[in-house]
Every structure is written in structure tokens, then in C-alpha cells.
Amino acid sequence: MKELEELRTQIDYVDEEIVKLIAERLKLSEKIGHIKASNNLEISDYKREESVINRWKELSRLQGVPEALSSKVIEAIIPFSRAMQVLPNEKKSVLIIGYGNMAQTIGRLVSYAGHKVMLSGVDPIETRKIANSLSVNAVGEEEGFREAEYVIFTLPPKAYYTKYFKELLKFGKGKDVSEISSSKTKTFPLFLELSKKFDFNYVSIHPLFGPMLLPIGEKIAIIIDNLEEVSVKKYVEFWRGCGLSPVSTHLEEHERTMAVTQSLVHFYMIALIKAIEEARNRLGKYDEGLTTTNFSEMKKLLQKISEILPVILEIQEENPYSHEVRLIGVRKLVEVAEALGSRCTYSL
Template sequence: MTGGDAAEALRSSLLRIDRSLVSLIAARLNIADVLGGVKRSEGMPVYDRARELTVASLLADEARSLGVPDSLIKEIYFMLARESRCRQLYCPEALRVAFYGYGRMARMLAGMMSHGGCWVAITGRNPEKAQEAARAVGARYMEPRRAIDWADMLVYAVPSTAVPELLREHLPMLRESMLVADIASVKTPLVEKIALLLGEGSPEYVSLHPLFGPLSCPAGENVAVVPVRLEGWRPRLEKLFTGLGLNPVYVTAEEHDRVMAVNQVLHHLVYDLYREAARILHEKLEIDPGRSKELVTWSLKKTENIAARLEQLHSVVEEIRRENPYTEEVFKALSQALQRLAEAQAGDS
């Protein structure tokens, strides 16, 4: 047998194994689908982090015993686990949810709830955009007044600065039995205004912050929950999170914004700082763009991907930076950090 024949025979063996892997994955997902039905009927959580970590550790031990990289096995397992979660989403009750807004986050959350069996409507000032969004995610379109009258839960998926005025406009139409929510990324200024608007007979209100971008399926991710007025609706909301595989993190508006000053404002600014400094240096050092791409490192590729994604979310990033009450402190901290690093560099030389 020639070297070429041997290689072809081995490739055929690899293909047979790969096809077997595909069959095994299909079988696993089929079982996950059945398990999803059990979770739905029993009200069980879609996401069980402790179990996933235990299984990942078990598989990693087995991989090492067979001489297989445990990091590879963990990566494959968590990908399969995420896919399984996303196939198991469910709405724990016949909940009617109306989204006022039709951006990426509204579409993602509406699609997720619709996939899980909730009744979902999308509405807004622009009927054409709302209709298009509804078609895209398998929801229905309703004009605003009808959507408010129909919904058990109304979610404002608009810029935070627009929420108070919308709530003021809609309050006469809202029922005390409803839950009203927003998904704004900055809480303190918004929650203060909302609290002033809510009076006797007003519906309960919760300010949510999904701590993820518009992912294809965020099951397993965290959601910050600021309970402006959340009593009767709290257990229903928690059951909804359970069915959607989301983890609620209860927090005050003030603590949320302090943490997000670091986890969002600073994070975004660092990438902006990198992009701006890179532009300056490319020009000053006369770096050829083509050569720069040829010599890019693996870690820089990841940085560039995140920077490009944040560039696409420019309006959201700007809103977070503008509205967070601690943004000025973030700029001061960045300046201090740069000064300290410069001093340390000067001291080393």
C-alpha cells in the first residue's frame, strides 16, 4: 500500500468516527428534548450550573485517563450543554408579554419567550418596524393601546431616557394586576423617576438588566433585578426565569450602577482607548495596515472582535456612558492608572 493509499484509508476511518459522533450528538439532543418536557411538567430549572460543572469535571478526568486534552472535552461538553438548554426553554404559565420596542435585545428576548411557549407581542411607535420584528421572532404585532390592554407583562425595550415619559403616557391604561419592566443598562436616574410616577393603583414595576448582548440563546446567563415595586409578581417572575434558564441577581439601583461603572463603562472605555491609541500609533509609526494584519497575535484577534462588536453597539455604549452616575470616576481612574503605569515604566528604565 502506498503512502497515499494509507492516508486515504485513515481518512476514511476518521470520517466514519466523525459520522458516529454526529449520530451520538443527535441522540444526546433527542434525550435533551425529552428531558425538557419533564422539566416543563415539573417546573424544574432549565439551567443547573452545579450539575454541569460536576459532569464537566467527571468527563475531564476520563479524558485525561485516555490521554485526551481535558480542555477540548470541556469545550465540547459546554457547547452541547448550552444547545440542550436552548432546546428546553419553557414558559411556566400562559403568560402574555408585550415588548414596547423592536431593537436587538427586544427581538432576542421576545424570540426566546415565544420559543418557550409564552404569548408574545411586539409594539411601538413605528408599526412597520414592530411588524417586521414580530415576524422575525415568531411573535405577533399589536398597536400600543391594544398591546397594553392585552398584556400581563409590559416590557419597555427602549433607551432608558424614553422610559419615564412612556410610562407617564401609558399609566392611565395600565392595570394594577400587570407587571411593568424595563431592560435599561443604567438604573439610578431611571428608577428615581419611575418611583415618583408610581402611585396608588399603579402596577408593580421591576427594572431588569440582561447581563448579556443579543445572543442567539442566553440560557444560563444572569439578569440583574432591581425591584422598584415587586411583591405579588416576584414568584411568577422567578418561575419565568427558571423556565428561560436565566439567573436573577437582586440588587439595588445604586449598587448596580457602581458595579456597572467597572463592568461596563470601564470595560467599554478600555476598548475605545485601544482603538484610538492604535489609530494614533499606526499613523505615527507609519505601520502598513496589511502588514499589521499579517502579524496579528491570537489574543489581539479576540480583542479586535470584541472592539468591532462594541462599535456596532455604539449608541448603546454611549447611552451607558452618558447615563451612569459614576462615569466621571471611571475617567479619573483610567487617568490615574495610566499615570501609575507611566511612572513604573520610567522607574524601570
């Protein structure tokens, strides 16, 4: 037993050294953040991250450490290294309207970057609950608009046609105002018209990520059709200072791209969820213990899709090219099935 205790003491020492080294690594990441900020560089450097991950794998092989273990360790460290590089520009007062998952993700991110974040919503009790969980202030709409420099709407598309929404905008004069809709075909012209009526500065943004703890290093689209160059620069700098990688784009380019990267992919995923369930029931004798690694990873992704299904259905409805890409998707499935020897009794 004495030998066991001695070995455990050695392990405790090694653990302490590991934590010290991680702390030192994070300090170095912070210094890198200052250099990137002074040179106007993005926080995320995917080539560098890939190189680091590959180097960890190589070092693991040399040291006899399981590659799966080392991969998990470095993949856990990298997001925190990104977080250490977040250096906000001039601090702003930001009002977030809504308290859903994306409101929480954006609120957490903007607050982490050092800005003053306020949360407001139609239900004061729920607003206060979510605000407390984010350690930000819950405020009434009028108070929030009065104090905020930047207002971000995170409401479902249908909410932008309600009396509640229109009443809010009367407080928006002179403010920077954004919405985060995944499809902009309807919301963009609506907000543009309202910005002229209520005299606010409109910038349409689309976070290219879903709900998560801290989306540092992820991308955010900025629609620039209605913006002057100086305004584009201001919003790019704000979101880059929050740790995101801004991508400037035009409305039509955005909608067509999202039809492929969202509408088509989500369509296949929804179908896959239903197909797995039906195939499992029809074939019977299904053994969870026999699932492959790839299938297990896919199931995790499909679970995320299931959790945001209402948002996905909104995207299918709002994007004007969703119908077209769904038809393409079905046609290609038929072609692949026939190429694999299945006889399909229908064609598109």
C-alpha cells in the same frame, strides 16, 4: 478511487453516529432540566460546565484529537444543552415595546420558553418586519396592552420622557411593567412615580448580557427596592423559567457595581479602539498576518463594543458614578505607564 469512496462512506457513518450521540446528549440534558426545575435550581452550573470542558480536553489528549477542535465542539454543545433545560412555568402573554437588538434577544428568549410574545413599536412597518423574523405577533400598542400580562419596555432612556411613552402608560393599569435600562438612577424613580399614577406593577430589570441568539444561562438583575417578597419570587420564577439566572439587588448596589463592570471597562475599550488605530497609523508597516491569538480575540470583543457604541455612551451618561471611575481609570493608566518607564507630563 474505490478506496477513497470507501473511506468517505466510513466518514459518513461516523458522522451519523456523532449526530446520534449529540441527540442522545441533548435528551439527557432535558431530563436534567426537569430535575433542576423540581429542585428550584438554576439552569447554568458553571462549575459543572468547566469540569466537562476540562474532561473533553483530557479525553482529546488521550485520543490524539487537537484540543482546539474539541474545545470548539463542546463549547458549541453546551449552550444547546442549556436550551434543552428550559422548562417554563405558567405561560404568560408578554408585550415587548421596541424592536432594537435587545428587544429581539428578549423576544426570542421569552418566545422560546413557550410564552406568547407580542411586539409593538413606533414604526408599524419595522415592527412587523422584526416580529416576522422572530415568529411572534406584531400588534398595535393598545391591543398589546389589552392582551398582555407583562409589558417590557426596551426603549432608549430618552424615550421615557416623550409624549409617545406617556400615552402608552394609560393602558397599563394592573399590568406588570418592566424596563431594561442599564442605569437605573433616572429611570427607576420615573417609573416608580408613573406606576402610582397609572396603577401598574413596576419591576425594574437589567439583562446582564448584550444582543445574542439565545442568552440561556445568562444573568438578569432584578431591582427589589420597591417589591414585596411575594413579587420578587414571582419575577424570579418567570425569568428562571425563561432560562436566565436572576440576581436580586438594590438600586444603589446595582449602580455602583455597573460603574465598575460597565462604565470603567467600556471606557478602557473605547480608548483601546482609538489607541490601536492611532498606534497602527503612526508606526506604519502594520502586518495583519502577525497578530497574536489574544489580539485576534480582543479584536472580536472590540468589534462587539463598536456595534453597540450608542448604548455604551448612554451608560456613560446615565450612570452617576461613570465620571468617578473614568478618573480612576486614567490615573491608573498613568501609574502603570510610569512604572513601565514612560514619562507622563500630566497627573490626575
